[in-house]
Amino acid sequence: MCVFCKIVNGEIPAKVVYEDDKVMAFHDINPQAPVHILVIPKEHIPTVNDLEEKHKELIGHIFMVIKEIAKEMGIAESGYRVLVNCNRDGGQEIYHLHFHLLGGAPLGPMVCR
Numbered sequence: 001m002c003v004f005c006k007i008v009n010g011e012i013p014a015k016v017v018y019e020d021d022k023v024m025a026f027h028d029i030n031p032q033a034p035v036h037i038l039v040i041p042k043e044h045i046p047t048v049n050d051l052e053e054k055h056k057e058l059i060g061h062i063f064m065v066i067k068e069i070a071k072e073m074g075i076a077e078s079g080y081r082v083l084v085n086c087n088r089d090g091g092q093e094i095y096h097l098h099f100h101l102l103g104g105a106p107l108g109p110m111v112c113r
Contacts, residue, residue, distance in 0.1 A: 020065075023061065035080070039099040066099060083100040
């Protein structure tokens with residue numbers, strides 16, 4: 001079982017900021033910005049590549065949750081970044097789909113080549 005599934009199941013503690021029947025959001029243990037929240041589906045979906053048609057509503061719900069968390073964290077007006085990594089070359093380390101909500105300071109340019 002992956003670490004995020006263990007968090008969802010209550011086997012590993014996390015500083016949870018939001019939870020409903022579909023998703024959970026919690027502080028990243030290695031923050032890369034003053035605000036760094038991970039938003040995950042409770043369903044184990046390994047990568048973006050594993051999304052199916054049935055997940056469309058879930059992904060929309062995740063973005064609505066991100067919007068509300070950004071407001072609650074006080075970063076909605078100043079700005080924030082939502083980042084998703086996919087597979088090894090994309091920087092994914094935990095193979096459970098997750099969305100990084102980053103903000104609270106200027107984040108600089110995107111990493112693009």
